[in-house]
Amino acid sequence: MTAGRLGRLRAVIVDAVLLGMAAIEAFEAIGFSRSHLLAEVMAVVALCALPFRRRAPYLVFVATVPMLSLTMASIASLVALYTVAERRPARIPLATCTLMVFLDSARSLWGEGYPLSGSLLDLVYAVLFAGAPVLMGLLMRARTELAVQLAEVRDMRGSRQELLLEKELARARTDLAREMHDVVSHQVSLIAVQAGALQVTARDDAVVEIARTIRTLSARTLDELRQMVGVLRASGSRSPDLSPQPGIDDIPALVAASGIDTTVNTTCTTDDEVSAAVQRAVYRTVQEGLTNIHRHAPGAQAWLELQIDESAVHLSLINSSPRRSPDPLPSDQYGLRGLRERAELLGGSIATRQIASGGYELALQLPLRC
Template sequence: MSRFPRWAPVVLPALLALAEAFLVNGIAPGLPLALSLLAAVALPARRRFPVTVFLLTLPGIYIGYIWFAPLIALYTVAARRPDRRLLTGCGLLLAAAHFLPYPLSHLSLSPHRQVALDLVDAVADAITPIAVGLLARTRRELAARLAELTRSREREDRLLADRVLATERARLAREMHDVVAHQVSLISLQAGAVLVSTKDTRARAGARTIRELSVRTLDELRHMVGILRAAGADTEELTPQPELDDLPRLLELSALNVTFENAMSPAGRHSEAVERAAFRTVQEALTNVRKHAPGAAVRVRLSEPDGGLRVEVRNGPPDAAVPAPGLPGGGHGLVGLRERAQSLGGTLRAEPTEDGGFVVRADFPAP
């Protein structure tokens, strides 16, 4: 909410110019007072007709010796019409109206020092409102540009966040397809086996119904997953998803200085969804190391605190001798990992370390 009424910038300058007109020229009717009042009355229209109003104020400063109306009018011209030739002409007119006496026959060029001082004063009075007006216009344009950039950045952030979430949901949909399709296929195969082996009519009818429903469910599932993948811009094939047993192969192909510590129990097993999430966490962390810490030493550790699963990827500071690849990155992969961990009841933390490195730690609850 504005601190001043909207009419204040229009009315207050006119009132100030009216007061100046009476203070300078008195209340006795005459040409100086009339021209000064004309300049004051014309000020409210300065935003719509800046040049015309400025020209109407010139007789006031030349004959009536007023200041506020011409200076305010010239400021408005600079703020509204930033044309160099126009501003130069208006500035020269104001300087001439200030420097030349009325009537013009009273002009005297001696003493020279006083004439020079008067000329400098007239030029300074003409330049000041122009400079302030241009500054105000520039400030207004920068504020508008900054507001537009802020809105554009907010829109881009929202679109990027939506795209990241859609992509991650498409990946989750693909993994759901692998799990559910596998189970439904087994149900269909078992129903087919019953259909072939049994001679009971009712059992055969039930097995046939189960088999038909399984096939229909699988078709609908594939159709829905295809829609989700298209919405998430995910063009990867529906391939089997990796698990923790695939970590050594991932670390071998990472081309990084990686130390792998596996503190898990040999008999400890976790759900496929948890192991896939753990694998993706390590994969994304290694990708970020390549982007932001080239040449850094990496330690990958798996542990089972309280029966759950903890995945920790810790890297040291980057090696200055290793050139950065210059790959784009904004931390959006971590957004999907955090959402995946939360969907499984776990947490994910990613933060810098005291030695200049970075650590990514995901904790998943016990089965």
């Protein structure tokens, strides 16, 4: 059973017990009343109103006062006064309700020939009858407010711990990114050095061209790794000097450096400017597509078509079937997954499909502005 259902069940049980006690006291006290019929009517009204004391505390209290005056049955009025103090602790209305209970409980003080000792005792009883429900109601209200404040403090403490944990995780990810940069940059630097040596010593022009391409790509990879590590630095450290991010205008240079026989067709029918985030996404998509062609379709031709109109940017990169078997390089599919997540964040979409000629198509569609 949940906490909410348990609380409602507890409230129903308490109301049933209080209503039963008030009914027993009321109908026992009716016999001492001068007007039995009027007392019975007021008792029924008070008992019928008592279950609604949480919704309308003042009205329920007013409904119980006539029964208290006619029969001196006090349980219903005391319960109603307690509810007023717990739910509606405004000073003037609460003081008025308390005074009404006090005056009804101390009626004997105005009787003639009543001894002084009895009057003092009745005065103490009247104060206790009127004051105890009020003090208990205010105490329960303070307890409820304190419980709410403690829950808020626990929530704030939990939120603070989550923030600290996220900060530590971000710092750990930054350290991990730096470690990855050191490892990858070392390996890529060795590749660049070996490609440079091959470029100098090779006699075949084709081998020299391939070595030059490998060295250029290695240098570009190192530069991009350094930029990524600069962006991932923890807050509070010295701000990195970032180079301009690549965009659509850099795609021809990217295609030329890839070494893939690619036909590029660019069409622009709008004067609206494409946002920087969309340009980076287009560039990264072309970069990942060319990398996948190198990896999975060596020797294939490619056709790159880029269309920019008033509504969106459309990119299509198609490659033919490979001319030779691809090398067994590791692939984790993180590249396409990252491109798809980037496109969705920018409000676009990306799709891939196998074409009938044995080639592959990578299609991207993004809005001009994100």
